[in-house]
Amino acid sequence: MAATALAKVSRLKKPSVGQRIRGQAVPASFAPFSAWTDDLLQHMDQRDAWDRFYARRGRAGTPCPFDWFFGYKEISALLGSILRGLPHGRARILDVGCGTSSLGLELYRHSPSPVHVSCLDFSSPAVECLARLLRDSPPPCHPLSELDCHLGDATELSRCFAPGSFHLVLDKGTCDSVLRGSPLRAKRLVAECLQVLSPGGCLLQISDEDPDARVPFLETAGGAPVSVGEVAHLNGISYYAYTLSRRAPDASEVARPTEPAFESHRPGALSEI
């Protein structure tokens, strides 16, 4: 599934040098730099720093999505291709470290096929803001689509979700953040993402990290082959989609995720791990 989807993205290229802070691209909305954005960039693995960041954005006015790197549009074709390769029925998707990104919201709104998107972050100001955005969002294209928000730690996903709960786990910039603090915690994040995937399911990471560094890390952390393709090239920076798949099911196995361990939530409802 992942290989098919990635065949549609452009061939792998070396990243060019762009505006970066210690190896990570900086969202355009961060310029010009200030003390508070600098605070975040120095402490990207720490919940307090993200709380301060999202709380400050929340105080700035009407809630609006904030996307790291870029939004839904840039990877909607790739996501569509992955979703079309899934077993028939409602797709279970986890956006891990969702922040207040448009990714989960737009997928929920625009997917022509039914999706159940779970968005999880450890920052409560982010999760509360996302829940508000969801309440203000127009209804989804498909009446069976659902989105729920969860406050929790991405390195402890199995405390919240049963093994095999999801067809697809999305990670846009989250592993990058965790890696800044501790590679061991980042390995735990990858292992937990794979644990909650159903057999044949796919972990999709979006990152600006050079494949020379990310591929060996993911191969070690995930114990599975990694596919990579460039998905965007913005302001001189290359962005990559890395995918890892769980072992495909035998003919005797059913490639459907189990129902999640948590109760189903109304759109906008919050649950805390």
Ligand SMILES: C[S@@+](CC[C@H](N)C(=O)[O-])C[C@H]1O[C@@H](n2cnc3c(N)ncnc32)[C@H](O)[C@@H]1O
């Ligand atoms: C670089 S931002 C990306 C946000 C969002 N995915 C996007 O594309 O805009 C990293 C996000 O991961 C969250 N995060 C970092 N470490 C986490 C952890 N251990 N558990 C849950 N969320 C985490 C942060 O709160 C932040 O929202």
